[in-house]
Amino acid sequence: MRKYLKIVTTTFKEYSAYRLNFILWRLRMFISTAITFFLWFAVVGGKNIQFGSYKESSLLSYILFANLLYEFAMGTRTVDVAGEINNGVIINYLLKPVSFFKYYLSRDIADKLLNVFFAIFEIGILVIYFKVSLVIPKNILLAFLFLLNGTFISFFLSLMLSFLGFWTTEVWAPRFLFFMIVAFLSGAYFPLDLFPGPIYHLLLLTPFPYLYYLPTKILLGQVDSIIVLEGAMATVWVFLSYKLTRLMWDRGNKSFSFWGR
Amino acid sequence: MITVKNLTKIYRTHTKNQNFFADIFFRKYKETIALDRVSFEIGQNELVGFIGPNGAGKTTTLKILSGILYPTSGTVRVLSYIPFEKKKELLRQISFVMGQRNQLIWDIPAYDSFTLNKEIYEIPEEQFEKTVNELSELLNCRHLLKNPVKTLSLGERMKMELIAGLLHRPRLVFFDEPTIGLDLFSQETIRDFIREYQSKFAATIILTSHYLEDVKRLAKRLIIINHGKIIYDGSLEKITTKYSREKTIRITLEKSVDKKNLTAINPAFFYKFPEVKFKIEKKNLPKTINLINESLPFSDLTIEEEPIEEIIKKFFSENK
Structure with missing residues (x-):
């Protein structure tokens, strides 16, 4: 356990070496949250409009909570892995008595904690400035359990994309495209239950709603009647994505040449 | 300590076609034999020089011995373990120091990478402090421990790499061109250091280098490899007498x-x-x-x- 804690603190130190880089990254994330927020604020702010089951307060709360949980579920350093495979740095992990998956999960925890910490302040600014009446978070423990599942699914999906590096050097484009689609289908821009019923139910079969959409809904107190089924589905996706990532890792390691690297 | 029997490694790489679609759907592969039925044994406390021209198979051998690469065929046992299984018990006892690769984290001081290794290798606090002190004294680089790695010169960085690689006092060390790109003084310091480490910790060392001086000064036994085959395995003295x-x-x-x-x-x-x-x-x-x-x-x-x-x-x- 101590070794993984040390990986977390060492990652913090790495971030502190590039403070400006981190500040600019936060600025980018803030702008992205703010744009979605402004858009919805323009639509529902000060008006008595209802979208699906959402009114002004619950819709704006959804956007802000979803973006906060996004930071936790999706914040990752695994984007570096493809590059590390291609330039051979990954060898350093293979030679150490440490699990590669746990090593990167620890790095991710550092990344998530740091990003969530800053995101709370940023979202706080929007809440205060636009006088948003936030819904009081409910079912915190249940939401956290769902978020944990979502975090694991996101971790394994991101690792899988990076493991493409074992077979090709062109990983950036598929990753970019994938995460663009994921952002749309996982509820970063609007609550997924605004989709027509059949599409929404179809989406529930994919891993995307489990990343941070469902945890946010639970936090808003909107627990679906099929929550047990959703919990089971999320667990299935954690298991499946883990197995697939493990398979890619084993195959990649066996077939990769590290030739001249 | 190391037993290698009929070790073969074939690299399979795809050759680029002219046509983009053919490249995706009808990939053609080329096979390159990097190691061809190589066999040897290395005992406790030996220091073996591994030499050969570029692409001869030296680094491939070291990568298989350290568990990075999966062999195509043949058997390899290192300290009685199969290296590719990457058992923690084996990894705790070996180290691979590469002259052309950093294991240190670039943006932070080397000392922070050392403390990370301390936890990863579960080195007791007392032993850690003692080893860092001893090794940094030997390499005369104590004053550089707290400087970010990116600010160090190549020679200084290599010294830090050596400390990072040897902190857990490995019984078996692979040195892959540890003196590459260094000036004569640094080369000398690193050679002395390797010799000192081997005698102090009774370590087994395999060394590859293009600077044959490294091999001459350090190794009694020489393995020469070319086109993936061992063409000489014996004492350095014998080859010197025969060919000089x-x-x-x-x-x-x-x-x-x-x-x-x-x-x-x-x-x-x-x-x-x-x-x-x-x-x-x-x-x-x-x-x-x-x-x-x-x-x-x-x-x-x-x-x-x-x-x-x-x-x-x-x-x-x-x-x-």
Whole structure:
């Protein structure tokens, strides 16, 4: 356990070496949250409009909570892995008595904690400035359990994309495209239950709603009647994505040449 | 300590087609034999020099021995473990120091990477402090421990890499070109350090280097590999005796002499007053020295061994 804690603190130190880089990254994330927020604020702010089951307060709360949980579920350093495979740095992990998956999960925890910490302040600014009446978070423990599942699914999906590096050097484009689609289908821009019923139910079969959409809904107190089924589905996706990532890792390691690297 | 039997490694790489679609759907592959039925054994506390031209299979062998690469066929046992299984018990006892690769985290001081390794290798606090102190004293780099790695020179960084690689006191160390790109002083320091480490911790060391001087100074046993095959496995002394048939006599003259006098001693020579150099076959050495004594006015005479590079070159040209 101590070794993984040390990986977390060492990652913090790495971030502190590039403070400006981190500040600019936060600025980018803030702008992205703010744009979605402004858009919805323009639509529902000060008006008595209802979208699906959402009114002004619950819709704006959804956007802000979803973006906060996004930071936790999706914040990752695994984007570096493809590059590390291609330039051979990954060898350093293979030679150490440490699990590669746990090593990167620890790095991710550092990344998530740091990003969530800053995101709370940023979202706080929007809440205060636009006088948003936030819904009081409910079912915190249940939401956290769902978020944990979502975090694991996101971790394994991101690792899988990076493991493409074992077979090709062109990983950036598929990753970019994938995460663009994921952002749309996982509820970063609007609550997924605004989709027509059949599409929404179809989406529930994919891993995307489990990343941070469902945890946010639970936090808003909107627990679906099929929550047990959703919990089971999320667990299935954690298991499946883990197995697939493990398979890619084993195959990649066996077939990769590290030739001249 | 290490047993390798009939080790073969074949790299399969795809060749690029002219056509983008053909490249995706009808990939063609080329097979390259990097190691071809290689067998050897290495015992406890041995220091073995592993040499060969670029692409001969040296690094591939080290990567298989350390568990990075999966062998195509053959058996490999390192400290009784199968390396590719990457058992923690094995990884705790080995280290791979690469001259061309960093294991240190670039943006933060080397000391932070050391403390990370301390936790990863579960090194007790006392042993950690003692080893860092000892190794940084030996390499004379204590003052650099707290500087970010990116601010260090190549030589300084290599010293830090050595400490990071040896902190857990591995029983088996692979050094892959540890002196590459370093100046003569740093090369010397690192050689001394490797020797010191081996004797102090009774470690087994495999060393590859293009600087044959490293091998000459450190290794008693030499494994020469070419085109994926071992072409020599034996003592360095034996190969030197067999392939070093000439010695160089270097003379400092007191006054200039006519070139005819030099030709009379040996037709081939180098002359730039006051220095004269003769390359003489070993069997003719006593006779030539007598002749020099009789016919040349000199103030100094030294007999030099052939450089190891020349010996290995001869070995390769005769064992193609």
